[in-house]
Amino acid sequence: MGCSCSSNNKTAAVQSSKSAKNQVTAPGSLKSDADRMLAELSAAPPAKHVSDVDINKLLANILVQPVAGTIEAMRNYPDRQDVQEECAERLLHLCAKDGQNIDKFIQNRGLEPVFRALELHISQHSLLAKCVCILRQVATTNAGRTAISVGGGVKRVVSVMDVCSDPKIFENCCGIFIDMANNDQNMKLRIGTLGGSSAILKGMRQYVENPQVQEQGCSALRVLVPNPHNQHSIGDMEGIQVVIKALQAHLSVVNLQVQGCWALCNLAYSHPKNQERIGEFGGLASIMRAMGEHISSCEVQQHGCAAVRNAVANNVANKQRFLNLKGVEVIKHALERHSENVKVVEQGLWALRDIISDCPTALAQAMEFGMIEKVESLGAMHVECSQVCAAVREALNVQQI
Numbered sequence: 001m002g003c004s005c006s007s008n009n010k011t012a013a014v015q016s017s018k019s020a021k022n023q024v025t026a027p028g029s030l031k032s033d034a035d036r037m038l039a040e041l042s043a044a045p046p047a048k049h050v051s052d053v054d055i056n057k058l059l060a061n062i063l064v065q066p067v068a069g070t071i072e073a074m075r076n077y078p079d080r081q082d083v084q085e086e087c088a089e090r091l092l093h094l095c096a097k098d099g100q101n102i103d104k105f106i107q108n109r110g111l112e113p114v115f116r117a118l119e120l121h122i123s124q125h126s127l128l129a130k131c132v133c134i135l136r137q138v139a140t141t142n143a144g145r146t147a148i149s150v151g152g153g154v155k156r157v158v159s160v161m162d163v164c165s166d167p168k169i170f171e172n173c174c175g176i177f178i179d180m181a182n183n184d185q186n187m188k189l190r191i192g193t194l195g196g197s198s199a200i201l202k203g204m205r206q207y208v209e210n211p212q213v214q215e216q217g218c219s220a221l222r223v224l225v226p227n228p229h230n231q232h233s234i235g236d237m238e239g240i241q242v243v244i245k246a247l248q249a250h251l252s253v254v255n256l257q258v259q260g261c262w263a264l265c266n267l268a269y270s271h272p273k274n275q276e277r278i279g280e281f282g283g284l285a286s287i288m289r290a291m292g293e294h295i296s297s298c299e300v301q302q303h304g305c306a307a308v309r310n311a312v313a314n315n316v317a318n319k320q321r322f323l324n325l326k327g328v329e330v331i332k333h334a335l336e337r338h339s340e341n342v343k344v345v346e347q348g349l350w351a352l353r354d355i356i357s358d359c360p361t362a363l364a365q366a367m368e369f370g371m372i373e374k375v376e377s378l379g380a381m382h383v384e385c386s387q388v389c390a391a392v393r394e395a396l397n398v399q400q401i
Contacts, residue, residue, distance in 0.1 A: 088130035161199035214246035222263035265307035305347035349391035
């Protein structure tokens with residue numbers, strides 16, 4: 001039994017775009033920006049294989065074809081950090097300004113010079129940050145995600161995460177993985193097997209006190225699962241403990257609590273070993289604290305209930321832990337406070353169903369709190385919602401067995 005909480009790709013894409021846009025101050029007009037670049041390129045000694053005629057053509061292209069010309073400049077001056085930075089900033093501006101420019105960027109094989117810049121200038125923080133932001137913009141489109149994957153972009157992002165010392169770069173790398181792996185089992189597996197999960201956990205351990213890093217890390221982990229390989233490897237790398245530590249360290253940060261509960265939900269899905277780890281390392285207690293602290297947040301209640309459901313399903317030890325934490329009362333409060341929210345009601349009822357299944361003590365507590373009557377009233381309130389009706393039937397059937 002259990003539920004897999006899928007992510008919202010559209011939301012992730014919007015967030016990714018906003019974050020990338022915020023990374024760079026918008027230059028002036030494209031014309032003035034191009035003039036500045038032309039002056040700098042003219043003063044720069046050309047690469048040995050580039051003739052004066054080639055340079056003149058290059059400079060003209062930047063004015064006529066901003067995306068293609070900038071990519072060509074970046075490609076022809078790979079060793080010049082200043083030129084690479086100028087081109088990367090301009091490409092970021094162009095991609096953030098107009099989605100059609102992302103298509104042009106891909107069509108003109110813009111990823112190639114960006115990847116090369118990451119390889120040649122991996123220690124240059126400012127250039128690194130711009131290149132990662134470009135990749136995050138590109139990853140918001142289907143064609144972009146494909147191009148990044150085919151071009152070996154996953155390994156390059158992992159390499160950046162391994163060496164970067166800037167939490168903002170780490171956040172954007174996580175954002176790239178979120179956009180790429182969302183609802184794509186093949187990509188989840190690819191990122192996991194190429195070291196993405198390990199890189200995420202390394203960064204979360206490095207920036208324990210940074211709530212933005214912890215939130216983005218939890219979000220990336222929950223997108224990489226449920227996936228059998230990634231659930232197993234993240235569990236073996238003590239990733240569940242890392243998520244629990246994030247929940248404990250930043251209880252007041254509501255969005256982090258949402259992502260942390262969601263990550264535990266997906267890690268526990270049909271995975272007995274991870275269920276055991278969540279119980280043993282205080283995951284249920286962290287979920288209960290999140291739900292208690294953020295009773296007004298429907299998202300915390302929804303994903304908290306879902307995490308409880310997956311953690312206790314067919315797990316006697318976790319059911320007892322849940323009861324010791326007075327968890328039935330927490331579920332009751334969630335259902336009462338958000339009785340009109342279909343998602344909270346659905347997950348709360350399924351959690352109740354799996355809690356009382358084969359557990360007379362839990363059933364007794366549920367009846368003591370009037371939960372059976374509550375289930376019936378919620379069913380009547382949401383009679384037109386098939387998901388809620390199914391959860392109601394299951395919960396009522398279990399209590400009658």
